[in-house]
Amino acid sequence: MERLVERFSEAARAAGATVDDADLGAAAGYLIASWSEPQRQYHTVDHLTAVLDVIDRFAELAAHPERVRLAAWMHDAVYDPRALGDANERDSAEFAEGLLQTLGVPADTACEVARLVSLTAGHATEEDDPDGELLCDADLAVLAGDDEAYAQYTAKIRREYAHVPDDDFKAGRAQVLKALLELPSIYRLAPLREQWEDRARANLTRELNGDG
Template identity: 40%
Template structure:
């Protein structure tokens, strides 16, 4: 059964976005290689077992990064790197995998693929760091809160602040994606994950997201946690 979302409606515009960015970071690779990589990325995001980690999520992450760029948090170069993180951060996703292993695998794939395209080592390092950050959503334990890491952190968590109907759909998608997990274990695990965000003094790292997204995120988190605990 395919994901409950019209993936095809986003595939073409997403591929166009990828081609624009690939030309900037890997100009020598050429259009054929950009297309092959873009097609591989979209196939990954379109795997049939996915329900939440689909091209819809990718589209939302990129849109959130656009918003943060427009708000002045990211300059053009930083936004480009952040978008590359967005493309690769859930490229590998197995709901049965151990915590952190999906992000580790995705980071390895990002490093390998970007190197093969001829992307600068500094960009590859920054993309790898961004992908790994999404495992625990801790920007940097050493305190180096770069604009790229902060932007990716917030964009990946934009969904917590989504409108009520989108958040309800997100909840259903997450449950469907983890359908193999029994209800009691799912509720316990989901509660632990959401409490970690709800208990933070600050959910979002950037000034824009903190000001614009926090109130709705706390409302959504409180409502879902109340349901999980009932």
């Protein structure tokens, strides 16, 4: 976890944080604890790390990679599987803006990170938003996994929603899958789209059809 704390501190410093290292470490520890809450099965530290790894890999595509990294840290900082609509994303965005300002990050930067977080509710971005595109693409990278990885992902999602009856879960999950498949492109940035689009669509279609 030490390296994970360092990654948060580095991103916060790059975004303008002015508090001392101990306060940054404490904030990172608080976030890691949030990502480790018992109700989480998929939206865990492993997911956070995977998203950060994609952002690092394609950081040159972003205008402000440090903001994208902070948005990754915050995008599921508040997560309740029983929440309705986009409540988790909305609450996470509000939390992000407040926390970053307490760390000394300039208000406009904190507001922009909150905006990025809010995009993960529907993964819809406007034109000329490379930061938002990279965050959303990184969040959805799991959809392009191989058969084993995708099966592990769907199993974790089902465990996270264990409180939902099977029929209701299938109906809700089908809505999510259809919404993703109806996007003009699941991945917005060309290098990621070229690598992952076909595989992700095949995985989503197979799940929607109940195959495998």
